[in-house]
Amino acid sequence: xxxxxxxxxxxxLVFAVFPQLGLAASLDGGDAAPDTGxxxxxxxxxxxxxxxxxxxxxxxxGLVRRKNILSVLMQCFMCMCLMTVLWVIxxxxxxxxxxxxxxxxxxxxxxxxxxxxxGLSGTIPHLLFVAFQGMFAIxxxxxxxxxxxxxxxxxxxxxxxxxxxxxxYCPVCHWVWGGAEGFFGLGADGALDFAGxxxxxxxxxxxxxxxxxxxxxxxxxxxxxxxxxxxxxAVLGAGLLWFGWFGFNAGSQLAADxxxxxxxxxxxxxxxxxxxxxxxxxxxxxxxATMLGMITGAVSGLVAITPACGSVNPMGALxxxxxxxxxxxxxxxxxxxxxxxxxxxxxxxxxxxxGIWGALAAGLWATASVTGGAEGLFYNGQITQLLIQLxxxxxxxxxxxxxxxxxxxxxxxxxxxxxxxxxxxxxxxxSDHAENAYTxxx
Amino acid sequence: MxxxxxxxxxxxxxxxxxxxxxxxxxxxxxxxxxxxxxQKGEAEVYRGHKEVGSLLSKMKLEIAVNDEFVEAAVNAxxxxxxxxxxxxxxxxxxxxxxxxxxxxxETGTEAIG
Numbered sequence: 001x002x003x004x005x006x007x008x009x010x011x012x013l014v015f016a017v018f019p020q021l022g023l024a025a026s027l028d029g030g031d032a033a034p035d036t037g038x039x040x041x042x043x044x045x046x047x048x049x050x051x052x053x054x055x056x057x058x059x060x061x062g063l064v065r066r067k068n069i070l071s072v073l074m075q076c077f078m079c080m081c082l083m084t085v086l087w088v089i090x091x092x093x094x095x096x097x098x099x100x101x102x103x104x105x106x107x108x109x110x111x112x113x114x115x116x117x118x119g120l121s122g123t124i125p126h127l128l129f130v131a132f133q134g135m136f137a138i139x140x141x142x143x144x145x146x147x148x149x150x151x152x153x154x155x156x157x158x159x160x161x162x163x164x165x166x167x168x169y170c171p172v173c174h175w176v177w178g179g180a181e182g183f184f185g186l187g188a189d190g191a192l193d194f195a196g197x198x199x200x201x202x203x204x205x206x207x208x209x210x211x212x213x214x215x216x217x218x219x220x221x222x223x224x225x226x227x228x229x230x231x232x233x234a235v236l237g238a239g240l241l242w243f244g245w246f247g248f249n250a251g252s253q254l255a256a257d258x259x260x261x262x263x264x265x266x267x268x269x270x271x272x273x274x275x276x277x278x279x280x281x282x283x284x285x286x287x288x289a290t291m292l293g294m295i296t297g298a299v300s301g302l303v304a305i306t307p308a309c310g311s312v313n314p315m316g317a318l319x320x321x322x323x324x325x326x327x328x329x330x331x332x333x334x335x336x337x338x339x340x341x342x343x344x345x346x347x348x349x350x351x352x353x354x355g356i357w358g359a360l361a362a363g364l365w366a367t368a369s370v371t372g373g374a375e376g377l378f379y380n381g382q383i384t385q386l387l388i389q390l391x392x393x394x395x396x397x398x399x400x401x402x403x404x405x406x407x408x409x410x411x412x413x414x415x416x417x418x419x420x421x422x423x424x425x426x427x428x429x430x431s432d433h434a435e436n437a438y439t440x441x442x
Numbered sequence: 443m444x445x446x447x448x449x450x451x452x453x454x455x456x457x458x459x460x461x462x463x464x465x466x467x468x469x470x471x472x473x474x475x476x477x478x479x480x481q482k483g484e485a486e487v488y489r490g491h492k493e494v495g496s497l498l499s500k501m502k503l504e505i506a507v508n509d510e511f512v513e514a515a516v517n518a519x520x521x522x523x524x525x526x527x528x529x530x531x532x533x534x535x536x537x538x539x540x541x542x543x544x545x546x547x548e549t550g551t552e553a554i555g
Contacts, residue, residue, distance in 0.1 A: 286487045333490025
């Protein structure tokens, strides 16, 4: 309690001493008027991306045991709140500020408390760009929580995810989209990551695997963990994710134009193809097409098309989607079983593996008719683009893996990560939040 | 007085209740329960992982009857709940020492009705 009060007092002090923080002279910064069509579209797209996080909450919440659903919903909602505040204070600046530390990260003082955010970013208001990107900063840490669901202390979760945003998400975002140059200049290299294959999905997927290993298996895993307690919730969540993903992918063009429409359309195509592919694999391997399989396939397809939606055409999207389900299925059904790690909700298998596939697939199916320049192996017969993609993938895997591991060890030492055995048996809802999702009587 | 407990397949519940009603047995308490016997559990598949459950859903009926209704009630359940496949369930008949109707204070055979 004492610590909380001190932090509160400090925050208050910052505003008291520096009242000018966060205040721009005027919102428009004296620039020309924004494009109203683009602006209207990105406002809506931002709201769509935000909706993905409650969607994800239900996707994950339905898959855990009934005693843990609130903890998952709570962690997702906490991301919506905590990440927004961090984004405003310094996150946006770290991701999109001017290059410091050899382009490793953005200058934190550039847009501290969003000071100096005014005028236009492209054809839309700079402030709208901040909001749109902020939605990505919310969902990326939220994706990770599926890996350690049902066994992480809430306090440890908040501290770990807050640090992860600032020290993993923001730097990688800076490398790809924030104008990094030189060693870290993945975007400058020409890596195709339209909407966040590396920044969001590989980043989250690798962090998920590392955290599943650091935190350890759930009591009773494998074999003694009950199956998903509410698959209809998971289907509802997957549906909301699919819907919100249009804002994620098409919105990433930051304009309402042909490329945005292509991104929108190939998102639909790849997702449909991936859901269909998973159902077919299910039929072949186990004899029955399953509901959970189909939505898992669809999400894999959404993940895979994310980096590629600004570079492939509808034909390529079919390949991206089919490959996504094949890779993710192989990962969750065989690799996970073989190595025995407890990635509770398959964040690595779906986001990590399908994300890597999608990033590489952009190097295969990229076509100049969409990108206006870069072409992949299947169009120009050269592996140049594929190698650029591979480099971005490797950078993300290594950086996310190493820094996530270090952060996890620090949080483990300072306040602890894993909940105690009793709390895990009782369920995180009651032990961490003093609530039950479903009343016992009535 | 006897206390009949029957564990049956969930999809046979409605027919069984109708059959009991036809024999004049109105009093029945039904609970949704989990159990196992020789039938074993059904296999479920989650993301390519086959999981064989050890418990199955069943319906448990509890019926208090006067002695003259025992045979009719047991037969009604045995016929209506039967599918002939493994997992049809069991009927147990136990001695019942006392019965008390809360509303009227009646006891014994009058209270069952």
